[in-house]
Amino acid sequence: MLVPLILVAAALASAHHSGEDFEGSKVFRVSVDNENHVNLMHELASARQIDFWKPDSAAQIKPHSTVDFHVKAEDVVTVEDFLEQNELHYEVMISNLRSAMEAQFDSHSRATGHSYTKYNNWETIEAWTKQIAAENPDLVSRSSIGTTFEGRSMYLLKVGKAKSNKPAVFIDCGFHAREWISPAFCQWFVKEAVRTYGQETQMTELLDKLDFYILPVFNIDGYIYTWTSSRMWRKTRSTQTGVSCRGVDPNRNFNAGWCENGASKQPCSDTYCGPTAESEKETKALTDFIRKNLSSIKAYLTIHSYSQMLLYPYSYSYKLPKNNAELNALAKAAVNELASLHGTKYTYGPGATTIYLAAGGSDDWAYDQGIKYSFTFELRDTGRYGFLLPESQIRATCEETLLAVKHIASYVVQHLY
Ligand SMILES: [Zn+2]
Numbered sequence: 001m002l003v004p005l006i007l008v009a010a011a012l013a014s015a016h017h018s019g020e021d022f023e024g025s026k027v028f029r030v031s032v033d034n035e036n037h038v039n040l041m042h043e044l045a046s047a048r049q050i051d052f053w054k055p056d057s058a059a060q061i062k063p064h065s066t067v068d069f070h071v072k073a074e075d076v077v078t079v080e081d082f083l084e085q086n087e088l089h090y091e092v093m094i095s096n097l098r099s100a101m102e103a104q105f106d107s108h109s110r111a112t113g114h115s116y117t118k119y120n121n122w123e124t125i126e127a128w129t130k131q132i133a134a135e136n137p138d139l140v141s142r143s144s145i146g147t148t149f150e151g152r153s154m155y156l157l158k159v160g161k162a163k164s165n166k167p168a169v170f171i172d173c174g175f176h177a178r179e180w181i182s183p184a185f186c187q188w189f190v191k192e193a194v195r196t197y198g199q200e201t202q203m204t205e206l207l208d209k210l211d212f213y214i215l216p217v218f219n220i221d222g223y224i225y226t227w228t229s230s231r232m233w234r235k236t237r238s239t240q241t242g243v244s245c246r247g248v249d250p251n252r253n254f255n256a257g258w259c260e261n262g263a264s265k266q267p268c269s270d271t272y273c274g275p276t277a278e279s280e281k282e283t284k285a286l287t288d289f290i291r292k293n294l295s296s297i298k299a300y301l302t303i304h305s306y307s308q309m310l311l312y313p314y315s316y317s318y319k320l321p322k323n324n325a326e327l328n329a330l331a332k333a334a335v336n337e338l339a340s341l342h343g344t345k346y347t348y349g350p351g352a353t354t355i356y357l358a359a360g361g362s363d364d365w366a367y368d369q370g371i372k373y374s375f376t377f378e379l380r381d382t383g384r385y386g387f388l389l390p391e392s393q394i395r396a397t398c399e400e401t402l403l404a405v406k407h408i409a410s411y412v413v414q415h416l417y
Pocket of ligand 1 (some may be wrong): 175176179251304305
């Protein structure tokens with residue numbers, strides 16, 4: 001039967017009335033070989049509204065790299081013409097962002113509620129934090145470290161066998177709202193901890209000797225916004241009087257070389273550092289908690305995507321951390337563990353040289369507080385799906401990442417300070 005096209009279009013439009021539909025939006029990858037190419041990309045970014053995926057902003061583009069960015073449907077032709085006229089080599093990574101957004105939900109799990117192999121919305125994750133603590137009272141307890149800009153509780157799960165004066169590893173997920181694989185990992189970690197405690201030697205020893213603090217979603221307001229309104233949102237959702245754009249990049253908001261490099265002072269930028277360091281309630285809640293527990297927290301791990309990288313300080317400058325050699329060896333061993341499962345290749349090293357300069361990050365801040373083992377994970381993939389990693393990859397991604405995290409935690413147990 002022929003269905004009038006206009007009715008189909010109307011039905012599709014109404015199904016997505018709650019947000020941008022991204023129909024016809026594309027993700028490009030451009031090869032940047034020299035300074036001229038860098039300048040051309042800056043020119044393009046100032047003329048058109050471009051959503052940078054990797055690096056995070058035009059200012060962070062450097063020669064001999066590739067740049068991934070998302071272009072709205074109405075700008076696609078202009079951007080393609082610009083790239084061709086200037087002989088910039090490019091490929092289209094995602095030809096229709098809307099199709100890729102729908103294709104993320106390819107899990108075969110038929111569960112309607114919480115699932116470890118699906119992306120869960122905040123409401124589902126919040127209920128899960130309560131349930132997993134209730135079901136495992138000897139291993140998991142839930143608290144709140146503060147509230148978000150929009151007033152939501154920032155739940156923290158403490159995972160470990162109860163014992164006094166234990167050292168701890170802090171892990172957070174969901175800094176950047178659109179990096180959905182990140183919260184999926186925090187949930188996976190807690191599940192595996194309770195499932196394998198008393199069964200598997202390494203996890204049992206870790207939970208006997210350490211506490212893990214797991215913050216499943218740091219930027220809850222932003223995460224909700226990616227589900228309800230705009231899938232590609234990155235920042236928090238805070239407002240300032242007299243400023244029309246919302247949100248601060250939480251990973252530019254920490255007091256570590258704050259806003260000096262690779263961050264923007266423009267409120268509309270996706271890498272906006274905020275009006276002051278720790279301006280965001282979420283940042284303040286996290287730094288307060290860590291400062292209060294500094295004597296026990298021995299490692300800090302923050303989970304992002306995408307790029308397949310394991311980074312350690314510094315990102316705010318090219319200086320190297322005091323224990324650079326140790327962190328380098330530990331990162332190398334951790335990525336080898338990670339690769340042992342599915343062959344996924346990670347690069348590793350100090351943030352500034354391995355990825356790019358970016359001031360105000362939580363890993364640098366934690367390190368400068370005296371936490372010697374501070375790492376940023378950039379999970380799968382390397383750009384094929386980018387932030388739209390299909391649910392069918394959650395399991396493999398979380399399994400391999402867990403190996404690296406356990407390796408780092410075991411090292412910490414053996415190198416207490
Ligand atoms: Zn991120």
